[in-house]
Amino acid sequence: MGLFDAELINKYNCSGPRYTSYPTANNFSIFSLKDYQQQSALSKRRKTSISLYCHIPFCDTVCYYCGCNKVVTKDKTKAEPYLDALYKEIDMQSLLFGKEQVVKQMHFGGGTPTFLSGEQIIQLSNKLQQAFNFDLDGEYSIEIDPRGIDKNLIESLAMARFNRISIGVQDFDLEVQKAVNRVQSFKQTKAVIDISRKNGFDSISIDLIYGLPRQSKDTFIKTLEKVNELRPERISLFNYAHLPVLFKPQRRIVLEELPSPAEKLKIFQYSLEYLIDQGYIYIGMDHFALPNDPLAIAQSEGNLYRNFQGYSTHSECDIVGLGVSSIGQVADSFSQNEKSLERYYQALKSGQLPISKGLIVNKDDKIRRALIMEMICHFEVNILKLEERFCIKFTNYFAENIEKLQQMQNDGLIEFNSHSIIVMERGKLLVRNICMIFDSYLESTEASFSKTI
Ligand SMILES: C[S@@+](CC[C@H](N)C(=O)[O-])C[C@H]1O[C@@H](n2cnc3c(N)ncnc32)[C@H](O)[C@@H]1O
Ligand code: SF4
Numbered sequence: 519m520g521l522f523d524a525e526l527i528n529k530y531n532c533s534g535p536r537y538t539s540y541p542t543a544n545n546f547s548i549f550s551l552k553d554y555q556q557q558s559a560l561s562k563r564r565k566t567s568i569s570l571y572c573h574i575p576f577c578d579t580v581c582y583y584c585g586c587n588k589v590v591t592k593d594k595t596k597a598e599p600y601l602d603a604l605y606k607e608i609d610m611q612s613l614l615f616g617k618e619q620v621v622k623q624m625h626f627g628g629g630t631p632t633f634l635s636g637e638q639i640i641q642l643s644n645k646l647q648q649a650f651n652f653d654l655d656g657e658y659s660i661e662i663d664p665r666g667i668d669k670n671l672i673e674s675l676a677m678a679r680f681n682r683i684s685i686g687v688q689d690f691d692l693e694v695q696k697a698v699n700r701v702q703s704f705k706q707t708k709a710v711i712d713i714s715r716k717n718g719f720d721s722i723s724i725d726l727i728y729g730l731p732r733q734s735k736d737t738f739i740k741t742l743e744k745v746n747e748l749r750p751e752r753i754s755l756f757n758y759a760h761l762p763v764l765f766k767p768q769r770r771i772v773l774e775e776l777p778s779p780a781e782k783l784k785i786f787q788y789s790l791e792y793l794i795d796q797g798y799i800y801i802g803m804d805h806f807a808l809p810n811d812p813l814a815i816a817q818s819e820g821n822l823y824r825n826f827q828g829y830s831t832h833s834e835c836d837i838v839g840l841g842v843s844s845i846g847q848v849a850d851s852f853s854q855n856e857k858s859l860e861r862y863y864q865a866l867k868s869g870q871l872p873i874s875k876g877l878i879v880n881k882d883d884k885i886r887r888a889l890i891m892e893m894i895c896h897f898e899v900n901i902l903k904l905e906e907r908f909c910i911k912f913t914n915y916f917a918e919n920i921e922k923l924q925q926m927q928n929d930g931l932i933e934f935n936s937h938s939i940i941v942m943e944r945g946k947l948l949v950r951n952i953c954m955i956f957d958s959y960l961e962s963t964e965a966s967f968s969k970t971i
Contacts, residue, residue: 530971577628664687672719694731
C-alpha cells in the first residue's frame, strides 16, 4: 500500500495539534486587557505591519463535519446586532495601533462571511479601511459558501476590495455530500468560480476534506479530477478532525461510514501524487498551490509561515483578531476573544474589548516555535542556524528528545544529524507527529486533539 504498513499506522495514529500556532490555543490562559494594551503598545513601537482577521460566525445550514466556531440560523436579522458590536470592537482596537502600521492582509472567515449581504460586507470593509491604514496592494481574502451566492454578491466582494476567494467544497461525491448534510453541485461551484474570475479575482482557493463518511480513494479520485478542472490557484486538503465531544453536529456522522486510517492514508497519498502530477506544488500538511502562487514562491524562498488561517506569506505581520472567538497574535502574545456570542456582546456593551484569554510567549516558546514552524513550512530544520539564532546547543537543549528523533529516523520519517533534521517523503504525512516531539506543553494538557492520520 505504499509508504506505510499497518504497524507504523498504529504506532503514529495518535491525537495531536495542527500547529497553526505554537504554543497552541488550548494553552491560552489568564490574559488581562492590560496585557493586551502593553503588547499592542509594543507592536506600535515596533511599527509592525498588520494582518486583520474578522470572524463572521453565522451559517444558514449546518454541515455535520464542521469544527468551526459557528452559529446556525436562517434569521438574517441576527447579523445587525453582530455588526454593531463588531464596529465597536474595530473602533477600540484601532485606537491601540498606529497609523504607520500598514494593513497588508485581511481575511474574513467563519462561519460563513457571505451570510452577510453584499451591502453589509462593503460597509464592514469600508469601516475597516477608515479605522486602519491599508496597503493598496494587500492580500484581501474572504471565505465563501457557493450555495446561495449570486453574481451581485460577488460584485460586492470586488467592490469591498477583496482580491482572493476561498470556497468550501469538501467533496463533490453526492453520497458523501448527503452523509454530511452539504449537497453542492459541481455546476453551482463552477458558476461561482467563473463569475469570480470575471470580476477580477485572480486567486481562488478550494477547501476539501479527506476522511469524511462514505469516502474512499476511488470516490475521491473523481472529486480531485473535478477540482483540477476548476484549476484553483490553491487547494486546502484538510484531514477530517472528528471531535464529537466538542462539536455536537459531528455526532450525526455514522462512525461505521468513516474510512479506516489505512484508507485515509491511501486517499491522501493518491491526492498528493495526483495534484503534483497536475502541476501543483505541495506546500505542506494540508495545502497545495500552483507554482506562480505567492505561497509556492514563499516556500521556495524560505519565507513561508503558518498561522491560524493556515499557511501565509506574511510572517512579518501581527494579527489583529476581530469578532467572536477570533485569535490575535500581537507583539509577543496570543489572545482569543470570547467564544460565545452572549459574552462577546456583554463585554462590548460594557465598553471592554472582548478578550477572554491569551499567552505571552517566553524564550523557550520562541525557540520551539521557530523549530516547529521551520519543520511544518519547509520540512527541514537547519540546526546550526537555530543554535546561532538562540545561542543554544541543540543536543543539550533538546537532550531528552534525541531518542525519539532517532526512533523516527529508524522508521524512515526523518534524516537527522548535527546540522539538520530533514523530513522524508513518508514523514511529510506525519509532520504533526514530528513537531509533537518538541511541544513542551503536550504532557501537561488534557486537550482533545484530532487524530494525526
Ligand atoms: C469556515 S469554513 C469555510 C467557509 C464556509 N463556511 C463554507 O463551508 O463553505 C472553513 C473550512 O474548514 C474546514 N473544516 C470544517 N470543519 C472541519 C473538520 N472537522 N475537519 C477538517 N476541516 C474542517 C472545511 O474545509 C471548511 O471549508
Ligand atoms: S463548513 Fe462552513 S457552512 Fe458548513 S457549518 Fe461549517 S462554517 Fe458553516
